[in-house]
Amino acid sequence: MSTKTIGVLTSGGDCPGLNAVLRGVTRAATKRNWKVIGFRDGFEGLLPPGDFIVLDRSTTAGIMHLGGTILGTTNRGHFVAKVGEGNIVQVDPTVIAKAKSTLENLGVEGLIVVGGDGSMTTALQMHNAGIKVVGVPKTIDNDLEATAMTFGFDSAVAAVVDALDRLHTTASSHKRVMILEVMGRHAGWIALHGGLAGGADVILIPEIPYDIEKVIEVIKKRDAMGAKSTMIVIAEGAAPKGGKQYRHEVKSGEYRLGGVGEILAREITQRIDKEVRACVLGHLQRGGAPTALDRILGTRFGVKAVDLIAEGKFGFMVSYHNYQTEEVTIEQAVHRLRLVSPDAQMVQTARAVDISFGD
Ligand code: F6P
Numbered sequence: 001m002s003t004k005t006i007g008v009l010t011s012g013g014d015c016p017g018l019n020a021v022l023r024g025v026t027r028a029a030t031k032r033n034w035k036v037i038g039f040r041d042g043f044e045g046l047l048p049p050g051d052f053i054v055l056d057r058s059t060t061a062g063i064m065h066l067g068g069t070i071l072g073t074t075n076r077g078h079f080v081a082k083v084g085e086g087n088i089v090q091v092d093p094t095v096i097a098k099a100k101s102t103l104e105n106l107g108v109e110g111l112i113v114v115g116g117d118g119s120m121t122t123a124l125q126m127h128n129a130g131i132k133v134v135g136v137p138k139t140i141d142n143d144l145e146a147t148a149m150t151f152g153f154d155s156a157v158a159a160v161v162d163a164l165d166r167l168h169t170t171a172s173s174h175k176r177v178m179i180l181e182v183m184g185r186h187a188g189w190i191a192l193h194g195g196l197a198g199g200a201d202v203i204l205i206p207e208i209p210y211d212i213e214k215v216i217e218v219i220k221k222r223d224a225m226g227a228k229s230t231m232i233v234i235a236e237g238a239a240p241k242g243g244k245q246y247r248h249e250v251k252s253g254e255y256r257l258g259g260v261g262e263i264l265a266r267e268i269t270q271r272i273d274k275e276v277r278a279c280v281l282g283h284l285q286r287g288g289a290p291t292a293l294d295r296i297l298g299t300r301f302g303v304k305a306v307d308l309i310a311e312g313k314f315g316f317m318v319s320y321h322n323y324q325t326e327e328v329t330i331e332q333a334v335h336r337l338r339l340v341s342p343d344a345q346m347v348q349t350a351r352a353v354d355i356s357f358g359d
Contacts, residue, residue, distance in 0.1 A: 005035040006309055007108040008055065010069040011042035011079075011115035011122070015140045015152030016290035017298035018069040019060075021114050024302025026060040032310065037106060041072040042115075043079035043122060046099035050106055064295055067155075067288045075118065081125055082118040084254050086335065091122055096129045103131060110309035112302075114138050117334055120317060124330045127315045134308045135317030135330050136301045140286055143187035146333035147319040151297040153189065156182075156285040160194025163281050164231060168199065171229035171277075177219055177268060179232045179278040181261030183285050188235045188340045190285065192347070195233035195355065202230065202356045204264070206237035206245070207340045208347075210358030212267050218356045219272060234260055241359075258282070300325050 008025050010018050022038065029036045036055040039045030045052055053059060053071075063070055078095045082088055103111060113123040114136040127133045137144050142153035160182050171178035180200075184190040188205025195203035202218055204210045219230045236257040239245045246263060247255040261278035268276045290298065297320070304318045304325040316327040340347065347357070 003033045003035070004109045005037060005107045006110045006112065006306070007037045007039055007052075007103060007106070008071075008112040008114065009039040009042055009045060010071050010073045010138075011113060011119035012073060012075045012138070013116065013140075013286065014068050014073050015138055015286055016067050016155035016288060017151030017294035018073075018114060018138065019063040019066050020151070020290060020295045020298030021136055021138075021302040021305075022055060022070060023060045023064050024299035025112055025306055026055040026057070028303040028306040030056060032306070034306075037108060038071045042074045042077065042119070043099065044074060044077045045071070046102050047078065047095075048098050048102050048105075050102040052106075064299075065289050067286075067290065079122045080118070081121040088121060088335075091125050093129070096126055096131070099126065100129065100131050110134060110314065112136060112305045112309070117144065117337075120330050120334045124315075124334055127330060132309075132314040133330070134305050134314060135333070136305050137317060137319065137333070140190065141184050141187050142189045143185065143337050143339065144333065145336035145338040146317065146328045148321050149297065151290065151294040151301065152286075153193075154291045154293040154297075155288070156190050157193045157197065158291050159285045159288070160190060160233070160281060161198040163279070163284070164194070164198025164200060164233070167279060168229065168231060171231060174275060175228055177230045177232065177274050177276040179234060179261045179265055179276065181234050181236055181258070181278065181280045183282070184235045184237060185257060186237045186337065186339065188238070191233045191235035191238075192340055192350065196346070196350050198231070198233070200231045200233040200355060202232040202358055203350060204232065204234040204238040204358050205340055206235055206239065208342050208357045208359050209239055209241040209243070211241050212264075212271070212358075214356065215264075215358045216268065216271050218358075219268070219274060232264070234264055236260060
């Protein structure tokens with residue numbers, strides 16, 4: 001077997017399962033007698049002279065169950081290719097040239113980029129500049145069209161379910177309406193799966209604009225039935241019919257979501273004499289140990305990325321369909337969001353068990 005050196009980096013927001021990918025990459029590569037360099041803090045580690053650690057069996061031992069990424073990550077810095085509302089910007093060509101020279105100096109013959117849509121946009125620009133790149137998709141939001149599933153999503157859903165289990169008991173003791181705000185950006189997958197598994201009564205997602213009066217109807221109906229509480233899961237990107245997402249501008253053109261739970265609580269208390277509490281789950285969905293499924297997916301994605309390098313399939317991203325890892329060109333994968341279809345089977349299933357979407 002011919003020996004080679006490959007690189008790997010984790011970029012963008014972290015998510016559970018990244019360390020499983022790093023371990024998978026390292027084990028599969030070292031088995032081929034390859035050397036693995038792990039660049040620190042996303043693409044920033046590629047700036048000369050290169051900020052990296054050598055990944056081998058000992059530096060990746062005992063990391064699979066750890067949340068976060070042992071390499072560090074960032075969604076800021078010199079390599080950002082997507083800003084604000086998905087606007088694509090060209091990374092400074094001199095920055096890409098610097099990264100290329102670092103990789104050449106270290107003898108790296110293939111770079112695995114583990115990241116979300118923004119990081120894949122950067123990876124594509126690097127590929128177009130002649131850098132040998134392979135992508136591994138990552139996001140808790142599970143919103144990439146090119147792959148049926150991303151690791152991190154299952155762990156985020158597990159965090160939502162755990163939170164709902166806890167909120168159920170306190171909500172019913174106090175006979176309250178309890179709102180749990182969850183992540184997901186423009187997609188409602190985390191809210192839909194978490195809400196279904198956690199026994200929510202109302203799930204509000206960006207793809208189905210809600211009517212506050214319908215939410216009030218559910219609360220009243222449940223009160224009339226003698227239910228002790230009403231559990232509402234709201235995705236951070238959800239908005240009322242005819243209304244807008246609640247956004248905080250953080251920098252010119254950039255924004256963060258979050259805060260809709262409190263707004264909904266206020267809207268409910270203005271209309272009905274009930275005690276309402278809102279809880280924001282936030283980054284608890286991103287931190288902590290990955291579930292078994294995410295460890296397995298992360299490992300499979302890491303191994304597949306090494307296979308793609310072995311086959312010389314640069315410019316490709318690992319994807320997952322019908323329980324199999326596959327590949328798709330990064331070009332085909334980027335900028336294609338997968339949202340919840342309002343008539344999806346999962347939505348119908350939820351409606352069949354009397355979950356309201358506030359519509
Ligand atoms: O894309 C993953 C995600 O966790 C979203 O669900 C959320 O809106 C965003 O990242 C939060 O990003 P940050 O960690 O930069 O606040």
